[in-house]
Amino acid sequence: MKEYLKRGITSFAISSFAGLLVNLTIDLIANLTGHTGFVSMSADYIALFPSIVLAAYVNILLYGVIGATFAMTTVVYEIERMGFVIQSIIYFVITSSVCMAITIFLWQLYKYPAAIICTLLGFAVSHVLMITNEYRKLKADIKVINEISAGRE
Amino acid sequence: MKILTETDNKYKEIELHVCNNALTDEVRAIVGELHEIYDVNIPGTDNKGNRHMLRRSEILSAYSEGQKVFVLTYDGTYSVSRKLYELEKDLGDIDFIRISKSEIINIRKIRSMDMSLTGTIKLVMKTGYKTYVSRRNVSKIKDKLTRERSEGRI
Numbered sequence: 001m002k003e004y005l006k007r008g009i010t011s012f013a014i015s016s017f018a019g020l021l022v023n024l025t026i027d028l029i030a031n032l033t034g035h036t037g038f039v040s041m042s043a044d045y046i047a048l049f050p051s052i053v054l055a056a057y058v059n060i061l062l063y064g065v066i067g068a069t070f071a072m073t074t075v076v077y078e079i080e081r082m083g084f085v086i087q088s089i090i091y092f093v094i095t096s097s098v099c100m101a102i103t104i105f106l107w108q109l110y111k112y113p114a115a116i117i118c119t120l121l122g123f124a125v126s127h128v129l130m131i132t133n134e135y136r137k138l139k140a141d142i143k144v145i146n147e148i149s150a151g152r153e
Numbered sequence: 154m155k156i157l158t159e160t161d162n163k164y165k166e167i168e169l170h171v172c173n174n175a176l177t178d179e180v181r182a183i184v185g186e187l188h189e190i191y192d193v194n195i196p197g198t199d200n201k202g203n204r205h206m207l208r209r210s211e212i213l214s215a216y217s218e219g220q221k222v223f224v225l226t227y228d229g230t231y232s233v234s235r236k237l238y239e240l241e242k243d244l245g246d247i248d249f250i251r252i253s254k255s256e257i258i259n260i261r262k263i264r265s266m267d268m269s270l271t272g273t274i275k276l277v278m279k280t281g282y283k284t285y286v287s288r289r290n291v292s293k294i295k296d297k298l299t300r301e302r303s304e305g306r307i
Contacts, residue, residue, distance in 0.1 A: 077288065077289075078254060078287070080253045080254070080255075080286070080287045081273065081285050082273070083270075083271030083272030083273035083274075084272035084273075084274075084288045085270070085271045085272035086271050087288075088272075134288070135268075135272065137292075138268055138274070138288065138291055141291045141292050141295040142266045142267070142268055142274070142295075144295050144298070144299065145263070145266050145291075145294055145295050145298055146265050146266060148299070148302055149263045149264060149265060149266075150265070151302075
């Protein structure tokens with residue numbers, strides 16, 4: 001558990017820093033091309049805060065929360081008696097709930113239901129592909145193990 | 154009796170092969186003597202409190218349950234006073250591999266492996282002992298067995 005907490009803190013720091021760099025890059029490019037202000041954050045989101053700086057701080061912290069959630073939820077993969085398909089579904093449910101909640105808040109997506117559905121679908125499809133690939137790879141590995149083990153009998 | 158010495162890069166540690174046209178009493182005696190001299194012996198205690206020296210080659214699995222560590226052999230289960238990571242180091246990485254956070258097994262004693270529809274990976278040893286493997290260790294087991302086979306060790 002200590003290891004996962006450490007992993008969560010590290011991921012929080014990395015994700016916050018990465019989020020900061022992405023926002024900075026977007027704003028720099030936007031400002032160089034004639035736009036002004038914080039383009040990286042939606043106007044509706046900024047309006048929720050008394051100042052733009054506070055909105056930016058919260059934005060960066062929320063990026064950190066997403067990273068920490070992804071990292072710490074991997075603890076579910078340590079439960080050997082639980083099949084990895086079930087593990088992956090639990091991982092998907094937890095990470096997508098946190099990720100979607102933050103994304104909806106940051107981009108004010110609740111005003112655009114189609115965008116919510118598309119984001120969630122994209123997330124779900126990527127997970128299904130990941131689970132399918134892993135399942136096939138495991139099946140292939142197990143086949144080789146069984147062939148070698150049977151050959152020794 | 155001939156005694157031959159062979160050196161080849163395929164050997165990762167010293168191997169002693171006893172060859173004959175039949176498994177005679179003399180062969181058994183020689184193999185027994187060699188085991189006595191060279192096997193890594195792990196001290197273990199059975200459920201009656203009797204101490205035994207467990208031969209490395211007879212160990213099927215070593216696992217932790219709570220704070221305790223147990224060793225499974227053909228003869229039964231014994232508790233040992235070492236930590237699992239210490240045992241992993243003592244047993245070496247030639248025949249033994251970690252299959253989960255709480256278990257190490259002897260790869261030479263694997264009978265089969267199977268995965269359920271939900272992705273639970275079950276491993277069956279030659280004695281019928283069943284255990285579970287964590288996903289990330291499957292490829293390590295495969296790589297180790299493949300390497301051992303290509304080097305002609307199994």
